[in-house]
Amino acid sequence: MVVDPVCQKEVDEKSAPGGKARFRGEVYYFCDKSCRAAFQRSPQKYLPNKGEEKELNYDPRMFLGDM
Ligand SMILES: [Zn+2]
Numbered sequence: 001m002v003v004d005p006v007c008q009k010e011v012d013e014k015s016a017p018g019g020k021a022r023f024r025g026e027v028y029y030f031c032d033k034s035c036r037a038a039f040q041r042s043p044q045k046y047l048p049n050k051g052e053e054k055e056l057n058y059d060p061r062m063f064l065g066d067m
Pocket of ligand 1: 006009030
């Protein structure tokens with residue numbers, strides 16, 4: 001099992017109901033198509049900030065909730 005990065009539910013990667021999406025070389029699986037759509041709109045919102053690779057469309061508003 002893997003964890004859906006959007007809603008944190010466990011998803012079986014062999015039959016993920018929401019399908020999967022690739023981001024920066026990692027594959028993520030989703031419990032629902034709406035979770036996948038949300039992830040694809042703004043993947044960084046759902047992933048831990050690794051503090052590297054600043055994106056061209058970097059948006060400082062993403063970090064207002066941190067700390
Ligand atoms: Zn989900």
